[in-house]
Amino acid sequence: MTENRHSAIGLSDQTVLEMYKTMLLARKIDERMWLLNRAGKIPFVISCQGQEAAQVGAAFALDRNKDYILPYYRDMGVVLTFGMTAQDLMLSGFAKAEDPNSGGRQMPGHFGQKKNRIVTGSSPVTTQVPHAVGIALGGKMEGKDFVTFTTFGEGSSNQGDFHEGANFAGVHKLPVIFMCENNKYAISVPIEKQLACEKVSDRAIGYGMPGVTVDGNDPLAVYEAVKQAVDRARRGEGPSLVETVSYRLTPHSSDDDDRAYRSREEVEEAKKLDAIFTFADYLRQTNILTDEIQLNIEKELAKIVDEATEYAEQAPYADPEDAMKYVYEEK
Ligand SMILES: Cc1ncc(C[n+]2csc(CCOP(=O)(O)OP(=O)(O)O)c2C)c(N)n1
Numbered sequence: 001m002t003e004n005r006h007s008a009i010g011l012s013d014q015t016v017l018e019m020y021k022t023m024l025l026a027r028k029i030d031e032r033m034w035l036l037n038r039a040g041k042i043p044f045v046i047s048c049q050g051q052e053a054a055q056v057g058a059a060f061a062l063d064r065n066k067d068y069i070l071p072y073y074r075d076m077g078v079v080l081t082f083g084m085t086a087q088d089l090m091l092s093g094f095a096k097a098e099d100p101n102s103g104g105r106q107m108p109g110h111f112g113q114k115k116n117r118i119v120t121g122s123s124p125v126t127t128q129v130p131h132a133v134g135i136a137l138g139g140k141m142e143g144k145d146f147v148t149f150t151t152f153g154e155g156s157s158n159q160g161d162f163h164e165g166a167n168f169a170g171v172h173k174l175p176v177i178f179m180c181e182n183n184k185y186a187i188s189v190p191i192e193k194q195l196a197c198e199k200v201s202d203r204a205i206g207y208g209m210p211g212v213t214v215d216g217n218d219p220l221a222v223y224e225a226v227k228q229a230v231d232r233a234r235r236g237e238g239p240s241l242v243e244t245v246s247y248r249l250t251p252h253s254s255d256d257d258d259r260a261y262r263s264r265e266e267v268e269e270a271k272k273l274d275a276i277f278t279f280a281d282y283l284r285q286t287n288i289l290t291d292e293i294q295l296n297i298e299k300e301l302a303k304i305v306d307e308a309t310e311y312a313e314q315a316p317y318a319d320p321e322d323a324m325k326y327v328y329e330e331k
């Protein structure tokens with residue numbers, strides 16, 4: 001019998017099963033998107049595969065009714081936890097008018113949904129970081145107790161936006177959680193050519209905040225680290241930096257061929273740590289997941305993904321005139 005780690009950090013059996021279902025749904029949607037892309041039906045995919053545990057573990061530590069999230073393009077697990085649906089994501093993949101993220105204007109992965117406090121981002125990486133800091137400042141000035149949560153890759157932690165945002169948040173003790181999803185690559189550039197310091201979290205000390213590095217394949221470890229950061233932020237003690245280490249299991253995007261810069265052996269080795277399987281093992285060892293429950297979950301998720309795909313494929317495109325919407329003032 002495996003030690004029950006989730007109870008020790010205050011998570012019920014039901015909650016950890018929900019975490020697993022959300023991780024698996026993200027994976028299934030992502031896999032379907034690759035098929036649709038290769039079949040010529042959707043133009044572009046940028047994957048969450050390998051980062052679902054970090055994303056879902058973190059998002060479960062937030063308050064889904066009041067906190068603001070500023071995710072980056074791989075964060076399907078984060079936005080699903082915050083209320084975006086498979087159908088919403090598929091509408092974005094197919095670039096249809098009803099896509100809640102941008103009405104089909106933006107590339108997939110540019111998440112934004114006002115009702116779920118998912119703040120839209122731009123294509124230049126890391127612009128979401130100063131935005132998260134600004135929203136946290138606004139909340140603090142208005143005496144509200146929400147936190148903002150923003151994510152970015154380890155390559156993006158080299159951008160000025162990260163350093164400027166982190167510094168401002170540290171100086172003003174703002175309720176922000178910075179989470180770096182270190183997947184060991186920035187497109188074709190491996191981690192050792194990206195950073196001179198050992199860990200991304202080593203950067204936290206320069207901005208007067210705690211920094212921790214956790215196993216990004218362990219949703220419980222990520223939950224615990226982000227929960228501590230959230231509690232600290234709500235107590236008014238300021239920001240935190242959490243680094244989650246995992247591996248990008250797919251090429252950078254559907255337009256990339258990663259055989260040009262990394263070996264198949266390396267990718268196969270990383271797959272052995274894939275949290276979709278290791279977390280399922282944990283849930284089996286703690287008697288939460290059985291063959292029957294697994295089968296039912298698989299069936300339920302397959303139906304959700306099928307229906308979302310069907311709906312989005314049939315949905316209408318935006319009218320060409322809509323391209324002018326939100327660009328010029330409408331009288
Ligand atoms: C300012 C800026 N520079 C370059 C790019 C092109 N670009 C898009 S994603 C990416 C890699 C980012 O790597 P990382 O931050 O590690 O995130 P990952 O894709 O690995 O999750 C680059 C260079 C961009 N979008 N914006």
Ligand SMILES: [Mg+2]
Pocket residue numbers: 153154155181182183184185186187
């Ligand atoms: Mg990266």
